[in-house]
Amino acid sequence: MSAPAEFDWNGVAIPFRPGETLAAALLRAGADRALRPDGEAAFSYFCGIGMCQSCLVVCDGRAVEACVTPATAGAVVRSRHG
Amino acid sequence: MVEALATSLPAEVDVLVVGAGPAGMAAAAALAGSGLSLLWIDQRPACGGAIHRQPADGKGRSFAPPSARAQWRRLSAAVAASGARLRGRHHFLGLDSDGHALVEDRAGGRVHGLKPRAILIAVGAVERVLPRPGWQLPGVRTAGGMQVTLKETGEAPQGRIVVAGNGPLTVALAAQLVAAGNPPLAVLEAGDPLRAGAGVGVGALALLQRPRVLAEAGRYLAALYRAGVPWLRGCRVAAVRQAGAALAVDYVDAAGRAGTFDADHLALHDGIRPNRFGLPEAGGAPLVVHAGDCREALGAIAAEADGAAAARRVAAALRGLPAAADSAAIRRERAVQAALARMFAPARDALSLLPDDTVLCRCEGRTVGDLRALIAQDGGLSPREIKLNGRFAMGVCQGRFCGDNVMALIAALNGRGEPAPVELLTGRRWPARPVAIADLIAGCDPDTK
Amino acid sequence: MATRKQRAIIVGAGIVGAASAYFLSRAGFEVKVVEAAAPASAASGAADGAVSVASKRPGPLMEAAILGVETYRDLTARGVLDGLFAERSTFMLAQDADEDAVLDGHALSLVRSGVEIRHHGRQDLRALMPVLSPQVRSAVEVRREGHAIGYRIVNRLLAASGAAILRGCRVDGFATDGAATRVTALDTSAGALAADVFVLAAGNGSAALLGLAGVLRPRKGQLFVTERAAALNAGLPGSLMSCRYLMSKDSTDRRMAAEGQEDGGRRFGLVIDPLKTGQFLIGGTREETDVHGTDLAALRLLLGEAVAMVPALAGVRLIRAFSGIRTATVDGRPLIGRAPGFDNLIVATGFEGDGICLGPVTGRVVSELARGMTPAIALEPFDPGRFVPRERAA
Numbered sequence: 001m002s003a004p005a006e007f008d009w010n011g012v013a014i015p016f017r018p019g020e021t022l023a024a025a026l027l028r029a030g031a032d033r034a035l036r037p038d039g040e041a042a043f044s045y046f047c048g049i050g051m052c053q054s055c056l057v058v059c060d061g062r063a064v065e066a067c068v069t070p071a072t073a074g075a076v077v078r079s080r081h082g
Numbered sequence: 083m084v085e086a087l088a089t090s091l092p093a094e095v096d097v098l099v100v101g102a103g104p105a106g107m108a109a110a111a112a113l114a115g116s117g118l119s120l121l122w123i124d125q126r127p128a129c130g131g132a133i134h135r136q137p138a139d140g141k142g143r144s145f146a147p148p149s150a151r152a153q154w155r156r157l158s159a160a161v162a163a164s165g166a167r168l169r170g171r172h173h174f175l176g177l178d179s180d181g182h183a184l185v186e187d188r189a190g191g192r193v194h195g196l197k198p199r200a201i202l203i204a205v206g207a208v209e210r211v212l213p214r215p216g217w218q219l220p221g222v223r224t225a226g227g228m229q230v231t232l233k234e235t236g237e238a239p240q241g242r243i244v245v246a247g248n249g250p251l252t253v254a255l256a257a258q259l260v261a262a263g264n265p266p267l268a269v270l271e272a273g274d275p276l277r278a279g280a281g282v283g284v285g286a287l288a289l290l291q292r293p294r295v296l297a298e299a300g301r302y303l304a305a306l307y308r309a310g311v312p313w314l315r316g317c318r319v320a321a322v323r324q325a326g327a328a329l330a331v332d333y334v335d336a337a338g339r340a341g342t343f344d345a346d347h348l349a350l351h352d353g354i355r356p357n358r359f360g361l362p363e364a365g366g367a368p369l370v371v372h373a374g375d376c377r378e379a380l381g382a383i384a385a386e387a388d389g390a391a392a393a394r395r396v397a398a399a400l401r402g403l404p405a406a407a408d409s410a411a412i413r414r415e416r417a418v419q420a421a422l423a424r425m426f427a428p429a430r431d432a433l434s435l436l437p438d439d440t441v442l443c444r445c446e447g448r449t450v451g452d453l454r455a456l457i458a459q460d461g462g463l464s465p466r467e468i469k470l471n472g473r474f475a476m477g478v479c480q481g482r483f484c485g486d487n488v489m490a491l492i493a494a495l496n497g498r499g500e501p502a503p504v505e506l507l508t509g510r511r512w513p514a515r516p517v518a519i520a521d522l523i524a525g526c527d528p529d530t531k
Numbered sequence: 532m533a534t535r536k537q538r539a540i541i542v543g544a545g546i547v548g549a550a551s552a553y554f555l556s557r558a559g560f561e562v563k564v565v566e567a568a569a570p571a572s573a574a575s576g577a578a579d580g581a582v583s584v585a586s587k588r589p590g591p592l593m594e595a596a597i598l599g600v601e602t603y604r605d606l607t608a609r610g611v612l613d614g615l616f617a618e619r620s621t622f623m624l625a626q627d628a629d630e631d632a633v634l635d636g637h638a639l640s641l642v643r644s645g646v647e648i649r650h651h652g653r654q655d656l657r658a659l660m661p662v663l664s665p666q667v668r669s670a671v672e673v674r675r676e677g678h679a680i681g682y683r684i685v686n687r688l689l690a691a692s693g694a695a696i697l698r699g700c701r702v703d704g705f706a707t708d709g710a711a712t713r714v715t716a717l718d719t720s721a722g723a724l725a726a727d728v729f730v731l732a733a734g735n736g737s738a739a740l741l742g743l744a745g746v747l748r749p750r751k752g753q754l755f756v757t758e759r760a761a762a763l764n765a766g767l768p769g770s771l772m773s774c775r776y777l778m779s780k781d782s783t784d785r786r787m788a789a790e791g792q793e794d795g796g797r798r799f800g801l802v803i804d805p806l807k808t809g810q811f812l813i814g815g816t817r818e819e820t821d822v823h824g825t826d827l828a829a830l831r832l833l834l835g836e837a838v839a840m841v842p843a844l845a846g847v848r849l850i851r852a853f854s855g856i857r858t859a860t861v862d863g864r865p866l867i868g869r870a871p872g873f874d875n876l877i878v879a880t881g882f883e884g885d886g887i888c889l890g891p892v893t894g895r896v897v898s899e900l901a902r903g904m905t906p907a908i909a910l911e912p913f914d915p916g917r918f919v920p921r922e923r924a925a
Contacts (some may be wrong), residue, residue, distance in 0.1 A: 017235075019138035024235050025213030032220050033172040033241075033327060033346070038185060046444070046483075048227030049132050049356065050125050051208050053445065053516065063848055064188070067230070068125050068171075179824025195827045460688055462698060464569035470576060470682040473574055478758050478850055511825070513849060520845035522827075523835045 001050075007075040010042065022066035022077060023048070023055050042079050056080050089171070091185065091194050095121045098196060099184050100174040101204035103131020104382045105374025105443035109202050112393035114166035118400060121198065123172035123185060129161065130154070131206055132223060133382045135233040142236035145258040147298050153382060174203065176236040176512025177370070186517050192524040193517060200322030200369040200396045204362055206387055207354040207375035208482050211247070212432050213450065215324030217350060218441045221329045225255045225351030236372030238264035244331050246270035246319045248352045249426050250299060255349060256311055257302035265309040267343050270333055272352070273313040288417035295418055298381030316429055322348060329423040336429075353423075354379045358505075359482050369399050384415035433487065434494045442491070443484040445477020453488060457495045465506035467491065474507065478516050481508035493512055537837075538726040539716060539901065541683045541694075542702050542740070543733035546886050547879045550894025551730045552692040553611070556608040556656055558898045560728070562694035565719060569698050570689055571682035573734050574886060577855025578681040579754060579814045582888045585621040585631035585673035586772060589640035591866065591912040595889055597644065600676050602892040611691050615684060618691040619805055620769035622651075622670045623777070624663075624840065630774035631669055636669045637777055647674045647830055662766040662841050678770060678804060688894070689739050697721055700739065702733070703912055705876070707800040714876045726899045730877045731870070734858040735821065739881045741870065747881055749821030750859040752814060753829050756851040759809035759920045767805040771840060776800030799829070801836045811847065813837050815884075825852040859883040867893055867913040869900065877901060878915045 004015040007022070008029060016025035023045055026032070029044035043066070046054035050068040057066045058078040066077075099110045102124035110122045130136050132522045137144065144151060161168075175184035175193065182195035209224045211217070225245060232238060238259045243266040245256045256269045289295055306313055316336030323330040331343040356376045364372050373392035374385030387409045395405045438451025448531075456463060456472045468474060474488045475481030485508050489501035539555045541548045544566035546768050554561045566572075580604050587593040606612040651670040654665055689696060701720040708715050716725040731737050738747040777801030784792045797818035805811040816829050830852060838845045860866065860881040870876040877900050879893050896906040 017139055019140065020234065021138075024138065024231050027231055027239065028235065028237065030240070035220070035327075044220050046223050046227055047209065048224065048230040049206075049208070050515070051479060052224075053481050056478075061846065062191070063516075063846070067189075067227075070127055070171075178826045179822075180826045180828065182827050184827060193827075345796060381593060452779055460696075462696065464572075466572065466576070467682070467686065470571070471686045476851075478848075480850065508851075511852060513852065516848035516850045518846060518848050519757070519834050519838060522849060523831050523845075 004073070005072065005073040007071055007077055009077050010079060016071040020071050022057060022059065022064075022069045022071050022075075025071050026066060036079070088198075091187070091196065092119070092121060095119050095198045096400060097197065098174075098185070098198040098201045099123070099204065100201065101206060101374070101376075102126070102129040102168050103133060103204060103206050103229065103374065103385065104153065104157060105204035105206075105376075105385040105392070106131070106202075108386045108389030109204060109373055109393040110166040110168070111157070111160035111164040112390050113202070113397065114164035116393070116397040118167060118397060121169065121185075121196070122166055122172065123169045125171065125173050125188075127170035129168055132230050133206075135230045137236055138234050145232060145261055147301070149294050149298065150382065152440070157386065173515060173517070174205070175517055176360050176514045177201070177368075178512060181368060183368070184512060186521055191518075191521050193339075193522045196511055198368055199400055200371065201362070202371050202373055202392055202396055203376060204373045204392070205357050205361070205376045206385075207379045208357045209351055210353040210355050210486055211350050211483060212352045213336070213436060213440050213442050213487055214319045214322060214350070215437055215440045216324070216329075218444050218447075219322055219324055219329060221346060222348045222350060225251055225349040226354075227256050228347070228349040229258065232258055232262060236262070238262035238451060240264070240346050242267055242328075242344065243347045243349065244255060244270065244343045244345045245349045245351075246331070247350050248272040248428055250422060251354075252301065252349075253302045253306065253313065253352050257305040257353075258342050260305050260309040260311065262284065265306075265311050266349075267345060268312045268314055270317040270319060271313060271315045271426070272318045272432065273426035274336065275425040276315060288421040292414065292418050295422075318428075318432060319348075320348070320436065354409050355486060357482070359480050359485075359508055360510065363510065369396065371396055378416070380412065380415040380419050381460070384412045387411035387415075388481055403411065406412070431494060433491045442487055443477055445479050445484075447503050448472050448484075450491065453491055454495065457492065461496055465489070465492070465502060469507050480515070534819060537728065538563070539728040540565060540724055540726040541730040542717065543567075543731070543736065543880070544685065544689065544696060545573055545575035545643050545690075545734055546571070546681055546685050546890030547882065547893050547897075548730070548732040549575075549688040549692070550891045551732060551879065551897040552694040552894070553664075553688040554898035555728075555901060556692040556694055556893045558902055560901070561690055563720075563724065563726070564689065564694050564696045565700045565702060565717065565724065566690075566696060566698050567701050567733070567736055570696065571685040574855045574857045575681040575685050575890070577752070577853055578884070579804055579812055580634060580678050580680050580887055581621070581802065581804070582677045582679050582739065583621050583673070583770070584641065584644075584646050584676055584888075585671075586776060587622055587885065587888075588863070589637075589644065590687070591909070592885065593640065593644045593646075593823065595892065595908050597646065597883045597884070599888045599890075599892040602895060603677060603679060606891060612679070612684065612687060615687060616679045618675060621673045621676055621772055622660075622769050623673070623772045623774055624667045625669045625774045626666050626763045627668070628841075633777060634669065634671050634774050641671075641673060648672060649674065660767060662763060662843055664840055664842055667840060672769070678806075679887060681890075684890070688891075693769065702736075704740065705729070707873075712872065713874055728875050728877065730879060730897055730901075732879045732897075734880055735856060737858070737878070739913070740761060741878065743918055746861055747866075748819070748859045748861065750857045750883060751816065751818040751820050751824075751854050752857060752884065753816045753818075753825045753852065753854045754812060755825075755830060755834065755849055756812040756853075757811040757813070757844075757847045758850050760811065760847045761809040763841075763847065764805045764809045764811065767841070770805065771801075773801035773836060773840065776802055787925070789859070797829075799832055799894040801833055801834075801838055801840070803841060811844065818885075821856050824857065825854050830872075857883045857886075862917075865889070865893075865913055866915040866918075867896060867908070868910045868915050871916040
């Protein structure tokens with residue numbers, strides 16, 4: 001049995017299924033419910049169709065909408081604020 | 083660089099088709115067989131758009147009703163037969179003043195300036211979501227946003243869910259959540275489609291002519307009934323509050339009684355509207371044609387017909403043939419949507435009563451109070467002055483989620499009836515979505531030096 | 532003795548018109564502003580917001596700009612522009628030896644005009660702004676100038692003036708008295724509007740009214756706005772101006788063509804403005820047209836240069852592109868003063884890209900002229916009479 005594919009979210013390994021978006025995997029992992037020390041959500045998600053920009057993350061150094069970005073194994077994904 | 087070569091786009095193309103939802107699929111399938119060369123793009127890797135979002139692994143369960151599954155099979159077969167090939171993960175950024183269609187290759191990290199003879203834009207709808215106090219809190223998302231993840235993963239969100247807003251989609255989502263094994267606590271509906279007279283009149287006839295609509299609605303409502311999910315009509319969300327790690331959803335019901343649901347997720351939806359932001363207007367050179375929900379938000383059935391009709395118009399124009407007439411299917415769906423809108427019409431104006439600290443613009447945190455203060459300063463301010471001085475529609479979503487609400491509230495505050503067109507607030511400027519500067523300066527086509 | 536208030540009508544609600552409204556109103560005039568579209572709908576609403584002496588050509592414009600910055604400071608101290616004027620430095624950057632030389636010459640002019648500057652070498656710059664590319668070899672810092680968003684200044688000054696604003700009101704011409712030495716009324720789409728003093732600050736709309744088509748010329752500028760990038764923004768203590776910007780301002784300077792900075796009659800001069808919101812405003816072009824529009828070629832040239840100057844901008848996303856149509860004059864100097872032949876018609880227009888800096892002080896000067904006082908700026912170089920009107924709308 002092979003290990004499930006994972007990407008790195010702020011230092012935490014997040015498993016995902018092939019073909020899933022970053023957003024789907026992050027929501028399953030409850031990333032939108034985890035509050036950061038400043039009270040902001042580490043991940044927020046709203047429209048799901050790449051329009052509202054709420055789910056913007058930095059994936060391998062690039063700012064992308066998590067809801068239209070396929071998850072890839074080993075990707076380094078960070079919250080983006082500011 | 084090998085990758086750059088592999089991702090390069092055709093230099094010469096007759097038609098650029100943007101979007102691979104029902105309208106884009108129908109258009110691409112029709113154009114691929116017309117002898118015109120085609121570049122067909124979508125922001126996602128695969129066809130379907132939001133409405134036909136398929137399970138990520140290609141075999142998960144589908145929550146789509148039979149008519150939607152039939153449409154998906156029909157469109158997929160047509161695309162396959164036509165040989166049209168989709169370039170996934172490409173975003174349309176707009177049309178510049180030199181006539182370049184700007185296409186961002188997201189995976190390749192570059193922007194191309196192309197000169198197609200025609201651009202057929204089918205980028206669908208965006209949801210309308212009315213502001214409510216606290217709607218910017220984590221855990222609040224659009225009903226459509228919840229629905230696409232449900233379709234993609236086959237799973238409902240974990241925890242307690244409340245679905246609220248206005249229109250048939252809230253009921254559809256709730257029934258799909260039931261099917262996925264996590265029935266919502268309730269569906270709060272601002273209108274009352276079952277009230278005496280709601281379905282009477284010309285509209286009822288339109289609905290009766292489309293038994294599909296009634297049958298689907300019946301199925302959804304029966305699923306909610308069986309699962310014990312209350313459908314609270316005439317009921318609005320008064321506020322959303324953070325309560326520990328969860329949300330407290332305060333509501334007021336039809337009789338004016340207040341109550342609260344403790345929930346982990348709140349899905350909001352108040353209808354759909356064309357996703358026209360930052361897009362070039364129809365007409366001109368290159369020929370620009372809008373198709374499907376981004377032209378008129380009538381849903382998937384109309385979008386399919388509209389996409390095919392738009393493809394015929396483009397083919398006719400590029401080959402100097404007469405254009406085809408408006409489709410009967412589109413007229414029928416227009417009547418259906420109008421009837422549904424009348425049925426679901428909310429009882430009261432939700433905007434004027436909002437407290438000052440309600441966030442209007444989610445991107446920039448601008449509030450209802452900020453807008454009231456501007457209008458109080460000078461009731462004659464033009465939409466552009468309101469935008470610039472109030473910073474409305476100036477954030478990264480470019481007004482998609484505040485523009486309509488701002489215009490409606492301006493009309494309400496100034497005692498006018500119909501809101502002015504949202505384009506007066508947002509303008510029509512590219513880029514239609516944010517784009518990395520690195521990508522903009524990376525793709526140096528010979529044509530744009 | 533009970534006299535009625537003197538009435539002033541201002542044509543144009545850009546920054547010059549708004550400032551004139553403010554100062555005239557403060558001087559006791561009853562003010563009406565007539566605007567063809569809406570306040571700040573032309574160049575004032577599409578400007579980079581530089582309240583800067585740094586980029587001005589040596590001579591009368593530089594002198595006027597010094598007073599321009601002072602006026603901002605004064606209005607801020609009085610609370611009128613509270614929160615809208617951000618005082619900070621402008622850094623003019625050189626990336627090669629030629630630019631170094633241009634910068635040195637310009638620095639000398641600034642010093643001669645009494646402007647406080649500071650030279651920075653490569654090492655010094657890297658310590659001050661680590662986000663700058665090592666390619667930047669020197670800078671001249673002009674201190675104590677600032678930034679103001681044009682449309683916000685217009686909004687604030689109009690509100691503070693209490694003037695009546697007629698939006699969407701077209702002016703077709705002037706009615707004069709028998710001797711044709713005084714304007715008695717404006718002929719407008721809202722009817723004839725009478726007043727004691729008239730101010731023409733209508734940008735490109737002034738040309739037909741003054742019969743100065745050809746003297747006043749539309750000049751387009753393209754500007755680009757990014758999303759918020761707070762950390763990078765905080766790394767820039769002031770606005771950055773490419774040395775080439777200085778050259779682009781001077782349409783007679785042929786160096787632009789030599790350096791590939793001129794393309795089909797348009798010129799490029801890079802300015803990177805870190806906005807208070809954490810966003811960046813990046814500009815701009817100078818194009819001989821009155822047709823709005825933004826294009827990928829201009830964007831690539833300017834943003835490519837911006838990234839060469841501040842490499843981390845590459846990872847920031849662009850969210851808006853827009854253009855504004857400035858009003859330029861053939862000799863590069865604005866028109867400020869009485870219209871030839873008329874005692875009570877004051878012209879204040881043709882500022883090209885300097886309106887945000889010079890608007891408030893010009894409003895003050897307009898009010899001084901209206902009251903028969905000696906204006907704060909010596910107006911000879913800006914006298915509208917230097918151009919003979921060919922055909923005045925009347």
